[in-house]
Amino acid sequence: MLFxxxxxxxxxxxxxxxCCLYSTVSYAWHNDHQHPSxxxxxVVKLKEANxxxxxxxxxxxxxxxxxxxxxxxxxGDKKAVAWAEAMLSEMGFDKVYKQPVKVRNWERGFxxxxxxxxxxxxxxxxxxxGSIATPExxxxxxxxxxPSLEALSASTKAEVExxxxxxxxxxxxxxxxxxxxKVVPNRVNGAIEAAKLGAKAVIIRSVGTDNSRFAHTGxxxxxxxxxxxxAGAISTADADTLExxxxxxxxVIIDVDMQAKDAGWQTSYxxxxxxxxxxxPDEVVLISAHLDSWDExxxxxxxxxxxxxxxxAAKTIKDTLGQPKRTIRVVLYxxxxxxxxxxxxxxxxNKSSLENIIAAAESDFGAGxxxxxxxxxxxxxxxxxGVLYQALAELGVEYGNNQSGGGPDVSVLPxxxxxxxxxxxxxxxxxxxxxxxxxxxxxIHPEDIRQNQLVWSIVTAYLANTSFDPxxxx
Amino acid sequence: MLFxxxxxxxxxxxxxxxCCLYSTVSYAWHNDHQHPSxxxxxVVKLKEANxxxxxxxxxxxxxxxxxxxxxxxxxGDKKAVAWAEAMLSEMGFDKVYKQPVKVRNWERGFxxxxxxxxxxxxxxxxxxxGSIATPExxxxxxxxxxPSLEALSASTKAEVExxxxxxxxxxxxxxxxxxxxKVVPNRVNGAIEAAKLGAKAVIIRSVGTDNSRFAHTGxxxxxxxxxxxxAGAISTADADTLExxxxxxxxVIIDVDMQAKDAGWQTSYxxxxxxxxxxxPDEVVLISAHLDSWDExxxxxxxxxxxxxxxxAAKTIKDTLGQPKRTIRVVLYxxxxxxxxxxxxxxxxNKSSLENIIAAAESDFGAGxxxxxxxxxxxxxxxxxGVLYQALAELGVEYGNNQSGGGPDVSVLPxxxxxxxxxxxxxxxxxxxxxxxxxxxxxIHPEDIRQNQLVWSIVTAYLANTSFDPxxxx
Numbered sequence: 050m051l052f053x054x055x056x057x058x059x060x061x062x063x064x065x066x067x068c069c070l071y072s073t074v075s076y077a078w079h080n081d082h083q084h085p086s087x088x089x090x091x092v093v094k095l096k097e098a099n100x101x102x103x104x105x106x107x108x109x110x111x112x113x114x115x116x117x118x119x120x121x122x123x124x125g126d127k128k129a130v131a132w133a134e135a136m137l138s139e140m141g142f143d144k145v146y147k148q149p150v151k152v153r154n155w156e157r158g159f160x161x162x163x164x165x166x167x168x169x170x171x172x173x174x175x176x177x178x179g180s181i182a183t184p185e186x187x188x189x190x191x192x193x194x195x196p197s198l199e200a201l202s203a204s205t206k207a208e209v210e211x212x213x214x215x216x217x218x219x220x221x222x223x224x225x226x227x228x229x230x231k232v233v234p235n236r237v238n239g240a241i242e243a244a245k246l247g248a249k250a251v252i253i254r255s256v257g258t259d260n261s262r263f264a265h266t267g268x269x270x271x272x273x274x275x276x277x278x279x280a281g282a283i284s285t286a287d288a289d290t291l292e293x294x295x296x297x298x299x300x301v302i303i304d305v306d307m308q309a310k311d312a313g314w315q316t317s318y319x320x321x322x323x324x325x326x327x328x329x330p331d332e333v334v335l336i337s338a339h340l341d342s343w344d345e346x347x348x349x350x351x352x353x354x355x356x357x358x359x360x361x362a363a364k365t366i367k368d369t370l371g372q373p374k375r376t377i378r379v380v381l382y383x384x385x386x387x388x389x390x391x392x393x394x395x396x397x398x399n400k401s402s403l404e405n406i407i408a409a410a411e412s413d414f415g416a417g418x419x420x421x422x423x424x425x426x427x428x429x430x431x432x433x434x435g436v437l438y439q440a441l442a443e444l445g446v447e448y449g450n451n452q453s454g455g456g457p458d459v460s461v462l463p464x465x466x467x468x469x470x471x472x473x474x475x476x477x478x479x480x481x482x483x484x485x486x487x488x489x490x491x492x493i494h495p496e497d498i499r500q501n502q503l504v505w506s507i508v509t510a511y512l513a514n515t516s517f518d519p520x521x522x523x
Numbered sequence: 524m525l526f527x528x529x530x531x532x533x534x535x536x537x538x539x540x541x542c543c544l545y546s547t548v549s550y551a552w553h554n555d556h557q558h559p560s561x562x563x564x565x566v567v568k569l570k571e572a573n574x575x576x577x578x579x580x581x582x583x584x585x586x587x588x589x590x591x592x593x594x595x596x597x598x599g600d601k602k603a604v605a606w607a608e609a610m611l612s613e614m615g616f617d618k619v620y621k622q623p624v625k626v627r628n629w630e631r632g633f634x635x636x637x638x639x640x641x642x643x644x645x646x647x648x649x650x651x652x653g654s655i656a657t658p659e660x661x662x663x664x665x666x667x668x669x670p671s672l673e674a675l676s677a678s679t680k681a682e683v684e685x686x687x688x689x690x691x692x693x694x695x696x697x698x699x700x701x702x703x704x705k706v707v708p709n710r711v712n713g714a715i716e717a718a719k720l721g722a723k724a725v726i727i728r729s730v731g732t733d734n735s736r737f738a739h740t741g742x743x744x745x746x747x748x749x750x751x752x753x754a755g756a757i758s759t760a761d762a763d764t765l766e767x768x769x770x771x772x773x774x775v776i777i778d779v780d781m782q783a784k785d786a787g788w789q790t791s792y793x794x795x796x797x798x799x800x801x802x803x804p805d806e807v808v809l810i811s812a813h814l815d816s817w818d819e820x821x822x823x824x825x826x827x828x829x830x831x832x833x834x835x836a837a838k839t840i841k842d843t844l845g846q847p848k849r850t851i852r853v854v855l856y857x858x859x860x861x862x863x864x865x866x867x868x869x870x871x872x873n874k875s876s877l878e879n880i881i882a883a884a885e886s887d888f889g890a891g892x893x894x895x896x897x898x899x900x901x902x903x904x905x906x907x908x909g910v911l912y913q914a915l916a917e918l919g920v921e922y923g924n925n926q927s928g929g930g931p932d933v934s935v936l937p938x939x940x941x942x943x944x945x946x947x948x949x950x951x952x953x954x955x956x957x958x959x960x961x962x963x964x965x966x967i968h969p970e971d972i973r974q975n976q977l978v979w980s981i982v983t984a985y986l987a988n989t990s991f992d993p994x995x996x997x
Contacts, residue, residue, distance in 0.1 A: 114767045115642045168589045170821070173960065260965040262820070263736070286963040290821070293588045293964075346736070347644075347764070486647065489760040490767075491734040 091370050091510050092440045098369040099503040105357035106495045108136065109416075112356060113347035113490045120344035121384035122154030122315030129340050130318045133356070133381050137322035140364045142379070144325065147318035150383040150394040154315045155179055157266075157344055158308035160281060162252070164291065165189060167299035172291070173284040174252065175264035175345065176309040177236060178387060179271075180280040187306030188213065188250050188279070194295050198235050202242050210247030213303060214239070215254075217288055222258040226414065226476035232256050233267070240280040241272045250279045250305055254288035259481035262286050266343055267484045268387060279307055317341070317383040319391045322360070324367050326376040326513065333376045333402075334512040335409035336362065336505065337458055339385030346488030350479060354493055354501075355412035356381055362505035366513065369506075373513035375407060382458045385413070392458035396465065408468040408512050408519055411456025412505065415483075416498040417475030419446050422508070423453035424470045425463050426519030434519075437511045446504055449473065451523070466521035472504055565844050565984050566914045572843040573977040579831035580969045582610065583890075586830060587821035587964045594652075594818040595858035596628030596789030603814050604792045607830070607855050611796035614838045616853070618799065621792035624857040624868040628789045629653055631740075631818055632782035634755060636726070638765065639663060641773035646765070647758040648726065649738035649819065650783040651710055652861060653745070654754040661780030662687065662724050662753070668769050672709050676716050684721030687777060688713070689728075691762055696732040700888065700950035706730050707741070714754040715746045724753045724779055728762035733955035736760050740817050741958045742861060753781055791815070791857040793865045796834070798841050800850040800987070807850045807876075808986040809883035810836065810979065811932055813859030820962030824953060828967055828975075829886035830855055836979035840987065843980075847987035849881060856932045859887070866932035870939065882942040882986050882993055885930025886979065889957075890972040891949030893920050896982070897927035898944045899937050900993030908993075911985045920978055923947065925997070940995040946978055 116132050119125035130147065137145040155178060162174040193208060194215040195201040201214060216235040221228045235253045243251040255265035264282045271277045283291070294301050320340060326332060338355025342348025363377045383391030396403065408426070422441050424431060431451050438448045454460045455469025463469055475497075482488045511517065590606050593599035604621065611619040629652060636646040667682060668689040669675040675688060690709045695702045709727045717725040729739035738756045745751045757765070768775050794814060800806060812829025816822025837851045857865030870877065882900070896915050898905060905925050912922045928934045929943025937943055949971075956962045985991065 110767060114644075114764055117642070117644045168591070170588075170591045260963075261735075262959075262961040262963060286961070286965050289963075289965055290588055293584060485736075487736040487760070489734075489736060489763075491760050491763055 088436055088511055088515060091514065092507055094369050095365060095503060095506045095510060098365055099499060099506070102361070102365065102502065103495055103499060104364065105361035105498045105502040106493065108357035108360055109349055109353040109493060110490055111136065112353045113349045117347045118344045119340065119342050119348060120155070121152040121317050121341045121387050121390065122312070123344065126317050126341055130320055133320035133340055137320065137360070137379065140322070140360060141367065142322035142324055144323040145321070147320045148395065148398055150317045150319055150391045152315055152317045152384045152387065152390055154312040155387070156310050156312045158182070158310060160307040162281065162283065162303060162305045164294065164301065164303050166302040167294055170290055172287040172303065173262050173264050174281045174305065175266045176307045177269035177280040177282055178266055178343070179269050180307065180309050181277050182308045182310060183250065183279045183306055187304050189302060189304040190249050192291070192301040192303050194292070198239060198242055204246060206246050209243065212248055213305065214243035214248040214251045215291060216251065217254045217292055219254065220256055220258055220480065222477060224475050224477050225473065226479055229256065229480060236267050236282065237270050240269055240278050241275050244276045244278045248278060252281045252283055252305065255282045255285050257285060257480050257483060257485070260285050263485035263487050265484045266345065279305070281305060281307055317391070319383050319395055320381040322379045324363055324373060324377045326374055327372040328374040330376050331405050333378045333406050334509055335378045335380055335406050336509055337380040337382060337409065337411045338413060339391065339458055340381040341384050341386055343386055343484050345486040347490065348488060349490045350415035350482055350488050350492050351484065352385070352413045354416040354498060357498065358412045358501045358505055361502040362509050365502065365506045366510050370510060370514065373510070375513045377509060377513050385458055389458055389461065392461055396461055403462070403465050403467055406467045408470055409455060409459040409462050410470045410472065411459045412472065412501065413456050414474045414476050415479040416493040416501060417477065417479065418497050418500050419472045419474050419504045421449040421473040422446050422470065423449040423473060424451050424519070425453045425455060425522045426451060426468045427521060428523055430517070430519055434511070434517050437508065440507055441504065444504060463522040468519040468522040470508065472508065474501065562910055562985055562989060565988065566981055568843050569839060569977060569980045569984060572839055573973060573980070576835070576839065576976065577969055577973060578838065579835035579972045579976040580967065582831035582834055583823055583827040583967060584964055585610065586827045587823045591821045592818045593814065593816050593822060594629070595626040595791050595815045595861050595864065596786070597818065600791050600815055604794055607794035607814055611794065611834070611853065614796070614834060615841065616796035616798055618797040621794045622869065622872055624791045624793055624865045626789055626791045626858045626861065626864055628786040630784050630786045632784060634781040636755065636757065636777060636779045638768065638775065638777050640776040641768055644764055646761045646777065647736050647738050648755045648779065649740045650781045651743035651754040651756055652740055652817065653743050654781065654783050655751050656782045656784060657724065657753045657780055661778050663776065663778040664723055666765070666775045666777050668766070672713060672716060678720060680720050683717065686722055687779065688717040688722040688725045689765060690725065691728045691766055693728065694730055694732050694954065696951060698949050698951050699947065700953055703730065703954060710741050710756065711744050714743055714752050715749050718750045718752045722752060726755045726757055726779065729756045729759050731759060731954050731957060731959070734759050737959035737961050739958045740819065753779070755779060755781055791865070793857050793869055794855040796853045798837055798847060798851045800848055801846040802848040804850050805879050807852045807880050808983055809852045809854055809880050810983055811854040811856060811883065811885045812887060813865065813932055814855040815858050815860055817860055817958050819960040821964065822962060823964045824889035824956055824962050824966050825958065826859070826887045828890040828972060831972065832886045832975045832979055835976040836983050839976065839980045840984050844984060844988065847984070849987045851983060851987050859932055863932055863935065866935055870935055877936070877939050877941055880941045882944055883929060883933040883936050884944045884946065885933045886946065886975065887930050888948045888950050889953040890967040890975060891951065891953065892971050892974050893946045893948050893978045895923040895947040896920050896944065897923040897947060898925050898993070899927045899929060899996045900925060900942045901995060902997055904991070904993055908985070908991055911982065914981055915978065918978060937996040942993040942996040944982065946982065948975065
């Protein structure tokens with residue numbers, strides 16, 4: 050009953066109108082461009098151009114409304130690739146191209162869970178990304194609850210064998226999202242640890258800071274030496290319900306039915322747009338986001354926001370300051386969610402030219418306001434970017450430290466000598482929505498994403514238009 | 524694959540332990556009860572007893588964990604009735620009985636919707652309570668959007684016939700929840716107005732103040748003189764998505780498949796617990812909540828909270844102040860959500876004794892803090908309750924006005940001469956969760972519901988233990 054895919058042209062139309070609107074503002078700046086540019090005057094111009102721009106927001110809107118969910122290798126992912134190519138072209142990037150990335154497509158399918166004893170209750174569940182299915186009809190077994198992955202690992206076969214393991218670790222709210230790293234091993238390694246002790250399945254309390262009825266999905270892993278078992282996440286509200294049943298010292302039996310499947314190899318793409326450098330076209334400032342998303346929300350904060358922010362930053366520079374001296378390369382990575390697959394492919398396809406990357410960064414933490422600038426720059430020159438730090442400090446963005454990882458997809462680069470930086474965003478609410486059906490456009494505040502767009506344009510302009518060179522990464 | 528219902532005894536166990544815990548505190552007060560009671564000293568005692576009590580919260584916890592969803596006439600509803608009888612008995616009410624109520628059971632069934640054109644997108648939808656099903660396989664039609672029910676009514680057959688109507692009215696957030704009344708006609712009467720103009724179905728923007736991916740259900744009505752069409756609600760996030768598609772002047776086609784059904788007549792019950800008055804057993808203070816809920820959440824704020832609050836208030840009075848002079852009657856109404864069915868049955872079964880009700884009230888607006896006391900009391904005596912108003916003012920609860928409706932289920936009483944009152948709660952967040960799968964225990968703050976329990980105990984104690992008599996209602 051579904052009609053055919055809208056053409057790329059159709060996808061591009063609303064963006065085209067945005068471009069025009071935006072250009073009206075920026076051309077005025079071009080005409081006024083008679084004085085020699087300095088970084089300080091560039092910052093003033095970027096601020097001015099940013100004031101009424103909602104380009105980043107409108108890009109996320111276009112992606113979420115016109116494409117929506119786009120798990121790697123899916124039909125949504127293919128639409129997203131076509132959308133991104135059309136969008137970057139409409140934005141006036143000098144070069145737009147794509148790089149094939151082999152991805153394993155995984156389909157979520159049906160997922161259902163309910164408590165059978167001591168009290169019948171529905172549980173809101175979702176399969177973890179990459180999980181195998183349960184046997185058809187589901188698994189009905191006693192549940193054994195652990196407060197942490199460590200407690201599970203310290204348990205015994207006698208305790209766990211034949212049961213469903215429930216990992217019930219709470220995640221605390223934090224601006225940096227720093228508790229994610231502490232809790233996410235439940236999701237990634239829970240199935241391995243539970244299977245080692247003979248569990249039939251594992252369910253985790255969602256790795257999220259909300260109290261809601263949304264389950265948070267996300268990547269999980271198997272170990273070839275350990276039997277594969279199905280893995281799911283239940284919402285925090287449902288985890289509370291299960292916990293309350295255990296608190297009464299009752300035997301808890303649940304029924305879990307998840308029909309996820311591996312749907313085989315597909316080709317996805319890193320989509321790349323470049324604004325060619327006027328003086329040093331081979332020197333590249335790489336700013337990035339990832340194009341894929343999980344499949345239940347529309348991928349607004351993860352990572353439509355990043356797509357909007359870095360694209361808008363690059364376009365603002367071109368429209369406001371003219372052609373940059375170095376090349377600005379916007380990379381929209383494929384398949385980040387399923388394990389940085391596009392990022393690794395990027396490295397392997399660009400091995401010989403990685404040394405030309407002046408610095409790289411990714412925006413992949415929603416659209417909260419930026420409050421800190423971290424780097425991994427050559428320490429000999431790192432401090433010489435004082436004019437940049439000063440400009441950012443005036444926007445409330447303080448310099449942090451020189452130990453940055455740069456963001457998920459660029460985290461593979463420092464080991465190869467490529468400098469990275471990170472613009473740290475307020476992630477207080479990021480993990481309320483992350484990897485849920487509730488990751489939708491309304492979670493982005495236009496004012497916040499506008500601040501991101503400005504900060505990224507300033508940092509990128511500095512790296513692209515001055516002689517500052519932070520290579521190699523320490 | 525589901526086992527049998529846990530016995531009533533099993534349901535009661537955790538409550539029994541609460542009772543004991545609570546009684547330890549209250550007996551101490553009884554032993555100290557040598558001085559003649561005045562209302563002022565009673566208030567001091569109630570405050571003292573309330574300090575460490577989480578009885579109301581624990582009652583909601585028991586109901587939501589052990590029973591969960593309980594739409595009128597369902598198996599969950601039957602479990603809730605058994606739970607309520609057991610709970611009131613365990614609490615030591617002097618009389619516990621139930622009153623049969625014929626209810627029409629409605630089953631939600633499967634609901635699915637998606638945008639087909641201009642951009643494929645899943646829509647989170649739920650059927651409105653009482654809706655008929657779509658034809659099997661769903662309805663695929665063009666959508667016509669209206670900003671309000673008035674705009675729909677002012678439209679024409681030419682505009683609407685054969686289409687799916689989308690009512691897209693936003694609801695504003697407000698402490699009193701006063702915008703509910705403005706928007707809820709979309710839900711209640713949308714199908715009638717749309718069908719009058721030949722629509723094939725109606726979907727509404729959820730009547731809710733959240734931005735989320737939960738659809739809000741709730742009662743809808745048909746008119747016997749107008750063709751019945753299926754009616755559903757989509758989440759506010761999905762309504763935004765649809766609206767964005769219309770904003771591009773595109774033709775929007777959606778596919779809606781909802782397989783709700785009328786499941787016939789069932790018997791439910793008003794469950795009633797009484798603490799018999801020591802001096803005027805025939806004079807009754809009626810405090811109430813409704814036992815039924817919608818079927819997707821666990822009915823924590825709607826209306827587990829009310830069940831907990833009024834039950835805890837009555838028990839606190841008995842344990843702290845001893846037997847009241849007048850009878851305190853806790854009524855847990857059946858089938859409020861489907862149209863005050865239990866409330867009407869209560870009136871018809873108690874016609875001859877309604878004049879004995881000193882005053883009646885219902886707690887049915889979640890568990891937010893109480894900030895106002897409204898009444899519908901005989902105006903000749905209304906002002907003479909100054910000592911009560913003073914006691915409440917000291918808790919931050921101001922006297923409001925004498926035009927109260929008293930709450931949904933008791934709203935039928937003033938016309939019959941029965942005085943009512945209302946303890947108005949902060950409902951700022953109530954409509955974020957109302958009638959969604961997200962109406963779960965975690966939405967209740969223990970401190971807030973404890974304040975409710977105290978305020979209800981004070982008002983109920985005043986009405987039950989003093990000679991104040993606000994009859995008849997104006």
